[in-house]
Amino acid sequence: MIDCQSIRKIYASQAGPTEALKGITFSIGTGEFVAIMGQSGSGKSTLMHILGCLDVATSGTYTLDGQDVTEMNENELAQIRSTRIGFVFQAFYLLPRATVLRNVMLPLMYAGVPRQQREPRARAALEKAALPEKFYNYSPNQISGGMMQRVAIARALANDPVMILADEPTGNLDSKTGQMVLETFQSLHRQHGRTIVLITHESDVAAYAARIVRLKDGEIIEDRKTI
Amino acid sequence: MTAIDLAIELGSALTSNKVRTGLTVLGIVIGIGSVIAMVSIGQGGAKSIESSIQGLGSNLLTVSPGALSNARGGVSTGRGMAPLSIDDASAIAGIAGVAAVSPELNRRFQMTSSLGNNTNSNVIGVESGYLTARSLAIDAGTFITSQHNAAFSRVAVLGPTTVKDLFGDADPIGKTIRINRMDFRVIGTTVAKGSSGFFNPDDTAFVPLETMQRILVGADVVSTIAVSVADKTQMADVKAQVTELLASRHRVDPAAPDFSIFSQEDVLGTLNQVTNTFTMFLGSVAGISLVVGGIGIMNMMLMTITERTREIGLRRAIGAKQWQISLQFLAESVALTLLGGILGILLGWLLSLLVTTFAGINTSVTASSVVLGVGMSSSIGIIFGFYPARRAGKLHPIDALRYE
Ligand SMILES: Nc1ncnc2c1ncn2[C@@H]1O[C@H](COP(=O)(O)OP(=O)(O)OP(=O)(O)O)[C@@H](O)[C@H]1O
Ligand SMILES: [Mg+2]
Numbered sequence: 348m349i350d351c352q353s354i355r356k357i358y359a360s361q362a363g364p365t366e367a368l369k370g371i372t373f374s375i376g377t378g379e380f381v382a383i384m385g386q387s388g389s390g391k392s393t394l395m396h397i398l399g400c401l402d403v404a405t406s407g408t409y410t411l412d413g414q415d416v417t418e419m420n421e422n423e424l425a426q427i428r429s430t431r432i433g434f435v436f437q438a439f440y441l442l443p444r445a446t447v448l449r450n451v452m453l454p455l456m457y458a459g460v461p462r463q464q465r466e467p468r469a470r471a472a473l474e475k476a477a478l479p480e481k482f483y484n485y486s487p488n489q490i491s492g493g494m495m496q497r498v499a500i501a502r503a504l505a506n507d508p509v510m511i512l513a514d515e516p517t518g519n520l521d522s523k524t525g526q527m528v529l530e531t532f533q534s535l536h537r538q539h540g541r542t543i544v545l546i547t548h549e550s551d552v553a554a555y556a557a558r559i560v561r562l563k564d565g566e567i568i569e570d571r572k573t574i
Numbered sequence: 575m576t577a578i579d580l581a582i583e584l585g586s587a588l589t590s591n592k593v594r595t596g597l598t599v600l601g602i603v604i605g606i607g608s609v610i611a612m613v614s615i616g617q618g619g620a621k622s623i624e625s626s627i628q629g630l631g632s633n634l635l636t637v638s639p640g641a642l643s644n645a646r647g648g649v650s651t652g653r654g655m656a657p658l659s660i661d662d663a664s665a666i667a668g669i670a671g672v673a674a675v676s677p678e679l680n681r682r683f684q685m686t687s688s689l690g691n692n693t694n695s696n697v698i699g700v701e702s703g704y705l706t707a708r709s710l711a712i713d714a715g716t717f718i719t720s721q722h723n724a725a726f727s728r729v730a731v732l733g734p735t736t737v738k739d740l741f742g743d744a745d746p747i748g749k750t751i752r753i754n755r756m757d758f759r760v761i762g763t764t765v766a767k768g769s770s771g772f773f774n775p776d777d778t779a780f781v782p783l784e785t786m787q788r789i790l791v792g793a794d795v796v797s798t799i800a801v802s803v804a805d806k807t808q809m810a811d812v813k814a815q816v817t818e819l820l821a822s823r824h825r826v827d828p829a830a831p832d833f834s835i836f837s838q839e840d841v842l843g844t845l846n847q848v849t850n851t852f853t854m855f856l857g858s859v860a861g862i863s864l865v866v867g868g869i870g871i872m873n874m875m876l877m878t879i880t881e882r883t884r885e886i887g888l889r890r891a892i893g894a895k896q897w898q899i900s901l902q903f904l905a906e907s908v909a910l911t912l913l914g915g916i917l918g919i920l921l922g923w924l925l926s927l928l929v930t931t932f933a934g935i936n937t938s939v940t941a942s943s944v945v946l947g948v949g950m951s952s953s954i955g956i957i958f959g960f961y962p963a964r965r966a967g968k969l970h971p972i973d974a975l976r977y978e
Pocket of ligand 1: 548
C-alpha cells in the first residue's frame with residue numbers, strides 16, 4: 348500500500364545542506380502496524396512528514412495507495428492528507444477553543460463531509476479511540492494528557508484514513524497512560540485492521556508493533572517482524 | 575467547508591480574546607462613525623442651502639454690474655465697472671417672456687425707531703415690481719408703489735426681523751423710523767421668508783428706489799436688477815436677450831460684458847460645487863482615521879496569526895487547503911470591520927443627531943451614506959486583511975507545527 352523507492356531528503360540550512368534521508372526503499376502493506384525507530388536526528392520525523400504528505404522528497408518516488416504523490420502540489424497534498432492520512436502528534440495539537448467533539452469533527456469539515464453526518468462519525472471515532480462519552484463536550488483543557496491523546500487518535504480516525512501516522516505519541520505521557528494509548532493503537536490494528544505507522548525511539552514502545560524498522564543517519568539498518 | 579462552518583469558526587475565534595477584538599473594532603467604529611457624521615453634516619448643510627435658495631424663486635435672473643470671471647464656473651464679480659441704471663431695467667421689461675423686473679439698490683444703514691430702539695440693517699430701494707420678482711408677500715399695510723417712487727416719498731416697508739428689532743411687539747404701521755438720520759413713515763410689513771444662510775431677507779427695510787438713490791445714497795445707480803421669467807423653459811432664451819440688450823446699451827461686446835447674469839441654477843450649481851468640496855474634505859479627514867483603524871485590523875490579524883501558527887499547522891496537517899486557511903482569516907478581518915462599520919453607522923448617526931440638536935446645523939444621514947459606511951468597512955476588512963490572510967495560507971504545515 349505504501350511504496351518508497353530511494354527517498355532522499357536534503358535540507359538546505361545556513362550551515363550547508365543536511366542529508367536527512369539517504370535513499371530509503373521500503374514498503375508497508377495494508378493493515379500493518381509498523382514502528383519506526385532510531386536515535387535522535389536519524390530522520391524519523393523527516394520520513395514521517397514525507398509518508399504523511401506534509402513534505403515532499405528531494406528525490407525518489409513515493410506511492411500511496413496506488414497514487415504517485417511525488418509530483419503533487421500543495422493543494423493536492425492537502426487533499427491526500429484530508430482523505431487518506433490521520434496524524435497523531437506528540438503534543439496533541441487540540442484546539443482549546445473547541446469541545447472534544449468539535450475537535451474530532453474538524454477533519455470532516457475540511458474533507459467536505461455534510462454537516463449532519465459529522466457528529467455520528469466523530470462519535471464513532473471517539474468510541475474506537477476508547478474515550479468515555481462523558482468527556483465529549485469537555486474542553487481539551489479540562490481532560491488529562493492520556494485522554495487528550497485519545498481525542499487526537501479519534502480525530503485521526505474520523506475520516507477513515509488508509510494510514511495513521513503517529514510521531515512519538517507517548518512522548519508527553521507518563522508510562523502508564525502511555526501504555527493505555529499504545530493499547531488503543533494495538534486494538535485499532537487488531538480489531539479494526541488499521542494501518543499504523545508509529546515513530547518512537549523507545550524499544551518498549553516499539554514492542555507493541557508487529558514490525559520494526561530501524562533508522563540510523565537517514566538509512567534503514569534493520570527491518571524485522573516481531574511476531 | 576460551508577458558510578455555516580465559517581461562521582462557527584469565526585464566532586469561536588473572535589470571542590476567544592474579547593478585549594483585543596473590542597479594541598480593534600473600536601478603531602473601525604470611530605473611523606466609520608466620523609465618516610458618516612462628517613458626510614451627513616456636509617450633505618445636510620448642502621440640502622438646507624439648496625432649499626432656501628429654491629425658496630427665493632426658481633425662475634429668477636439676477637443682473638449685477640461687473641464681469642463674471644468664468645474660470646471653472648466660479649462666481650466672482652469685479653468692481654468698479656459701468657453701473658446698472660433704472661433705464662436698463664425699463665429696457666429689460668420690454669423683452670418678451672419677462673414677467674416682472676425689479677431694479678434694486680442695496681446698502682446697510684443705521685435705523686432708529688420712535689421707541690428709541692436701533693438696528694443696523696439692509697435697506698433696499700425697490701420699485702413696485704419687487705414683490706412679484708422676488709415672490710415676496712405683504713403681511714400688513716401696503717408695499718411701495720410707483721407713486722411713492724415718482725414723489726420720492728419717505729416711506730418704508732419693514733421685514734419681520736427689523737420690526738422686531740425696532741418695535742418689539744408693537745404695531746409699526748404709521749410710526750416713524752429714522753434711516754441714516756432721516757425720517758421715514760412705515761406703511762407696511764412683509765411676511766417672514768427665512769434666512770438663506772448668508773442673506774436674511776427678513777432683516778431688511780424697503781424704501782422707494784428713487785428715494786434711496788436721491789436721498790440716502792446720492793447716486794443714480796442700481797446694484798441689482800432681478801428679472802422674473804414667465805416660463806421656466808424660456809430662462810436661457812431670456813438670459814441671452816437680456817445680455818444682448820444690455821451689451822448694446824452699454825456699448826460692449828456681448829461676449830465680454832461689463833455686467834453678469836446669474837440664474838438660481840447657476841448659484842445652486844456653484845454652491846453644490848462648494849458644498850461637495852467641503853463634504854469631500856470632511857470625508858477624507860475622517861477617512862484618515864478609517865485607514866488608521868484598518869492598520870489596527872491588520873496589526874491584530876498578524877498578531878492572531880502568529881499566536882495561532884500551530885493551530886494553522888494542525889489545520890493544514892488534517893487537510894485544510896491554503897485557500898481555506900486564508901478564507902478563514904479574511905472572514906475574521908471582514909467580520910471585525912463589518913461589525914465596526916455597523917456600530918460606526920450608529921455612532922455617526924448619533925453624532926449628527928447631537929450636532930443638529932446642539933449646534934443647530936442641519937444634518938442628514940442618507941441611505942447612501944449607510945451604504946458607503948458598510949461598503950467602506952468591508953473593503954477595509956478585505957484590503958487590510960488580505961495580506962495577513964495570504965500569509966497564513968502560505969505557512970508551511972511542518973514549520974507551522976514546529977513553531978514555538
Ligand atoms: N527543517 C529542517 N531544516 C534543516 N535541517 C533539518 C530540518 N528538519 C530536520 N533537519 C535535520 O535532519 C535530520 C533529521 O531530523 P529529524 O527531525 O527527521 O530527526 P528525528 O529522527 O525525528 O529526531 P528526534 O528523535 O529528535 O525527533 C537532523 O539532522 C535535523 O537536524
Ligand atoms: Mg522527530
